[in-house]
Amino acid sequence: MPEEEWEDWGDEFERPMAKGEERPVRVYFKGIESNEMVKGRIVKLAGIGVAICDESDRVVLKISKPLPSAVNCREAVEVKALIEALDALVGLGVKKIDVFVDYRALYCHITGKWIVKQRKVVNLMNRVELLKRNFTQVNVYFAPRWDVKLAFKLARDAIESQLTKNVELSGNKDVQxxxxxxxxxxxxxxxxxxxxxxxxxxxxxxxxxxxxxxxxxxxxxxxxxxxxxxxxxxxxxxxxxxxxxxxxxxxxxxxxIPVTEKIYCPYPKCSALMSLNEAIRPKMESSSKQPAYGTSGLRKCIQCNGSFCISCKVPWHERMSCSDYKRLNPQKHGEEVKLKALARQKLWRQCVKCNHMIELAEGCFHMTCRYSFLFFLF
Known part of the structure; x- marks a missing residue:
């Protein structure tokens, strides 16, 4: 149209794009999960909706798709909806897109403001990054919920379709x-x-x-x-x-049982676990018959009824005090000596709180035991 006519009639027409110019396509997407009642039982269903519009916000493509199973993660469902949208755009040969996100956590992850920590979301975000390489321009905007109302409706329609199908099947067999x-x-x-x-x-x-x-x-x-x-x-x-x-x-x-109160029966064929209060204290005979070496550390196992010394953690040393026993037996048990030697060879460390052996497989030397005790491995 000549410029003279454009000045008179241009308000009635839309100026075409210049040769080689491509305006970004607008992408709205939504993934939702919902707990629905089916045959008296709550079932979790999920669906995704995608609305692809031109620069004037006119809808050119709609996608409503149920997910095969709920993933119990809102962001994962949202990312799946985004992947569905990007896949469709790649198939259409679109090169420039404007992506509108209404979920703040996902917006911050896409733009790199936050680091993704959930493993399932990390894998999905890697797929998003691969798909983004097919575009020459990708703009991401944080949008209010109202802007994605069509995508939300499409996702909800996908859930409704599953709900209807399950209700129809419930008359013949149980819902899977x-x-x-x-x-x-x-x-x-x-x-x-x-x-x-x-x-x-x-x-x-x-x-x-x-x-x-x-x-x-x-x-x-x-x-x-x-x-x-x-x-x-x-x-x-x-x-x-x-x-x-x-x-x-x-x-x-x-x-x-707190770590400081754990006791294991010293007899190898038993090794029963008990607390300090559970260990049986034998009834003492009259003081005239009690031996001079004392029996304050004498206890009996709650399982095998074997007598042992609660101080030395060994079978009861008859007619011998704890100090005499330790003086005559300075070496530790053979099994414990072997474990210590193996620990030195393998560079294991023993937590001073829970006493568990720890081996460094990868990562830094900063360790946290199961009881939240912090220490350095080396």
Missing amino acids: EACTICLEDNEPSQMFAVDGCLHRFCFSCMKQHVEVKLLHGLLPSCPHEGCKIRLNVESCRKFLTPKLLGIMIQRVKEES
């Missing part, structure tokens, strides 16, 4: 529930709910989680990221073997 660890669908009867927080996982994953923690000498807690609810023995009876159940009972007892 996805385990957030293995992502496999399971019958509700095969899902375990943690007492106190009600996070749900399949029995298989729970058994593996608890077994690994117990074999590492730790008391297991809920595997949900950030949840610190401890698992109790009674609820774990549903999936643990008798052997693992016995180990867990032992770990619970170890955790309940």
Whole structure:
């Protein structure tokens, strides 16, 4: 259109872009999770919505997609929605984009203001960075919730579609529930709910989680990221073997006794754990029959009933005082000597508070034991 006519009629038209010029495409996205009631049971569902608009905010593409399973992490769902949007834009050949984010934590992570710490979010953010390389210009803006209302509606529609489908299927069979660890669908009867927080996982994953923690000498807690609810023995009876159940009972007892009050039976075939108050104090005979060396340190094991010295931590030294025993037996037990030698060879250190041996596999020398005691390894 000639400039003369443009001056007269330009208000009725939109000036086309100059040759080779490309204006950024606007991207609105939203990922949401929701607890929905299906057949009298609460089910967590997730969905994502994407609205891609031109520079005038006219919608050119809408995406509404359910997620196969809830991930129990708001930011992870939001990032999945962003990945879906970027994938679509790469397929369309778009090179310049303006991304609008209404979730502050995600905005700060995308712009580099905050460091991502959650592992599942880190992996997703790495995918975002790879997709961003396909664009020549990426502008990120923090937007109010109202600006992403269409994307929110699309995400909600995705959840509604799952809800409708599950209700239709509920007349024929039970609704399947996805385990957030293995992502496999399971019958509700095969899902375990943690007492106190009600996070749900399949029995298989729970058994593996608890077994690994117990074999590492730790008391297991809920595997949900950030949840610190401890698992109790009674609820774990549903999936643990008798052997693992016995180990867990032992770990619970170890955790309940302060470090300074723990005593182990010195007899190798027993080694039962007890507290200072639990150790049996034998009834003393009349003073005329008590030996001169004293029996103030004499205790009996609560399991094998063996007598031992609570001061020397050895089987009871009959007719010998503690000072005489230590003078005649300056060397420590053979097993303890071997452990100390191996520790020196492997450069292990023993925590002065909990007495556990610690090996440095990687990282700095600053160590924190399970009882929050801080020390340097070397």
